[in-house]
Structure formats: C-alpha cells, structure tokens
Amino acid sequence: MSESLKITRLDALNRELGAKMVPFAGYAMPVQYPAGILTEHLHCRAQAGLFDVSHMGQATLEGPGAVAALEALIPGDIQGLKPGRQRYSLLLTDTGTILDDFMVAKISDTVLFLVVNAGRKEADFAHIAAHLPDGVTLTRHEDRALIALQGPEAAKVFARFAPASETMSFMDVRDFEIDGIGRIRASRSGYTGEDGFEISVPSDTAEKFVRMLLAEPEVAPVGLGARDSLRLEAGLPLYGHDIDTTTTPVEAGLTFAINKRRKIAWDFAGGPALRSQMDNGVSRRRVGIQPEGRAPARDGTEIVDASGAVIGKITSGGFGPSVGAPIAMGYVDTAHATDGAPIALMVRGKPLPARIVAMPFVPHRYSR
C-alpha cells in the first residue's frame, strides 16, 4: 500500500479486525472484513452494520449569513429547515451539473453542519469558502471520525448508549454526551436504505466508541464493498459514477432536491439551466436496470436497443446480495426511460437482455 495514503482514526482497529484495506479517495479504507462482502451486506439488512466513513468531509458553516450563502450554491431550502433537521442537497455548477451531493444539518439559525463525499471534499470546501461573505466561516473537522450504524437493529443498539435517540425521526440530527466518549453528533440517516445513524465522534475516543458498538451482539463491521452493494440496491447514486459534473439533477432523477420555494426565483447556481431542463425536458435519464440473466453488468457497460443502437451506459452495476440477482443503474435516452422497457447490455461483446425498472431494488426502511 502506498505510503502517501491517509489513514482514518480507526485504521489500527480496522487492521486488527482483519480488514482488507484498499486505496479510496486518497485514504487506506476497509473494502471488506473477513466475513466478506456478501455476508456483511446481508448482516446489515438483517441486524446492524458498522461502517468507518471517516474519510468523508465534515465541516461547520457559521455566521449570520451562512444559510443565504449556502443557498446560493444549492437548489435546497435551508432557510425553512428546522434546527435539529438535516437535508440531502447538491452543490451545483453554473450550468446546473453536480459538483457533489452532500448532507446539510441545521444546528441553529446561524450554524450548519455539512458532510460531503471524501473524493470531493477539497474541491467542495474550496468552492464554498470562495463564495462566503464577511462574517461567515467554514471550519473543517478533519480530526473527527465518522461512523455509520445501519440496519433494522441499529436504533435499538444506539439507544443503549444514547437513550434519547429513540425518539428521533429520519433526518433528525442531535448531539449526545456519552460517558467516556464525549460529545457526539448523530443524524438518523445513512446510505444503505436501512434505518440507522451516521455519527460524528471526537478523534481521541472514536476507536473506544466503535469497540463499544462492536461489542453489542447485533453489530458487525461492514466495509466499503458492501456499502456499495447496499446503496446500489437502495437506488442511491454514487458521486463520480452515477452523478458528476456532466450530469444534472433533472437527468439524475434528483428533482426532489430542487425545493419548491427555490423554483420561484431559481436564484442559485445553475438555476436558470435547471429551470429550462424542467420546462423543456432532458435527453437522458438515470434509471434502474434489471438484467434478465445472472451475469452482472458493470460500470461502463453500453446499453443498446433492439436494433443494436447505443442508447446509454451503465454507471453502477453488480450483484445485489439481497435481491439475489444482478442489478444496475445508468443513463438511457429519455425515449427508452420507461419502466418495463426492454433493453440489452453489451457484456463481453454479447447483448444480454435486461429491463428498465423502478428503483429502489430493495424497499427503503427509514424511520419516518
């Protein structure tokens, strides 16, 4: 493994647990533990999986103009977000393409907490910092660990340490004081389609807290490999694959992130471009794809129609352990973006039959 890779606060524990470490976004990250991707995936759907996602970027945006400054860069409504609530949003270019997708929590009317993708954090924070008025500051929290506890038993387990967390709903954010750990910040959210929490933990006690969680009988460590198959089954896009600076939220089927109030003035980066796309339609759309056979079709696979003409490309594809079959998502020409439409996937030179299907592949089980 390259010496230049950064490590997370949980690196020593990951290695002790027998993780297979791989380079990801400049970090040495656990792709799987000895149980393996399939078992880890199924464990997360059945009980509770613990993920080290400390490579992700955490920051606080603070000041009287913080909400307005962020709203200028995103299509989401932060003004109307209640303190203690979190929202999924998108950092957009001036042409309406996606710089990153991220979570923003409102801690108070003047304090926002951001969690962004690892591979984008340098660019994101530079972009945000370049658009701040006087009096608004962006403070990164590179020292804090970030873990995700996901699965149907996650809430029960977390409540043993933070009893008040039981009353939290999906996308609630709250701080807790944990004995021997210090102040943690938990949001009821995740990237698996399951109920669960993403938890920001002080660096010095992160390993201790993870050991406490892993000691619970329902909890097993889960690596990035299963995180990918879990989010694919949940129909959630992965930045750099399913969304990037060549795709817009309209093409990506993320128009829920374009808030109603923001659609009156369209006064955010890329607003006019997205307004035009909403009015006039787009030429391609992100869709779910179900291969009919058992062969997985991976990222980059060409999608063709009955005549063999290329109509799109897969952006994420693999095997869905809970589905028990290969699944994929990708972009197709709008004319073909209809549930049930037959398509073919060019795998090793052969057209494999597949269908456009609705996502998610596995129903979300959020605690609303």
Next chain:
Amino acid sequence: MTQIRFTKDHEWVRLDGDTATVGITNHAQEALGDVVFVELPEPGRDVTEGEACAVVESVKAASDVYAPLAGHVTQTNAGITEDPALVNREAAGEGWFFKMTLSDKAAFDALMDEAAYAKFVEEA
C-alpha cells in the same frame, strides 16, 4: 496416476489419463471473494495456452479464467453455473470449471507443482 499443476494465473490443472480438469486455486477464490456468476467455454472449443476462456465474477469485480494449456474443451461444470458459491466452498474440488484434452501432454509438466506454486503465491 493423478498429478496436479498450477499456473501463474492461479489456476490448477489435474491430469487423469488424457483428460485435464481445470479450476481456480483456493488462493484465487479467497482473493476474488464471494463468487456470484461464472461463464464457461462451449464444449468443443479449441483453446490456446493463456487464452481467456471463462469468466468468474464476484460481488466486486469480473475476472478472466485462462486456458492453462492448449487443447480441446470437452466438458464444463454445470454445478458452478447453478451455484457459483461452490467455487468458494470447493475451489480445488467440486468447484472445477472445465475439462479438456491437451494438445501436448509434455507441456503439463512444465507448469508449477504444488511447492513451486506455494512459493509463487508467497512471493507475489
């Protein structure tokens, strides 16, 4: 007499009389992780040494399986297309991929024996 040889692509070859059985090594299945799909060559296909002739896919990625030697594919293992996880459970036995007759039986002896393969894996 049954003999086993190994390739640098982590395949094993077992020679029984004129028939060679080919599979992937335990080391290979461990590195791949959970196997979810295999694609096997058509029986009757002639293959050259090192030719990609089968595919094994884990949850993570797709990998080629190569013909260890030149020859003629005679039979494939339907057991692993129906239950790909058999490759993980029984890589060196029931999880075999295909059988073939060899164009040059002498070439078999040039492959690595068990001790040489163990050393190759250790040094890799």
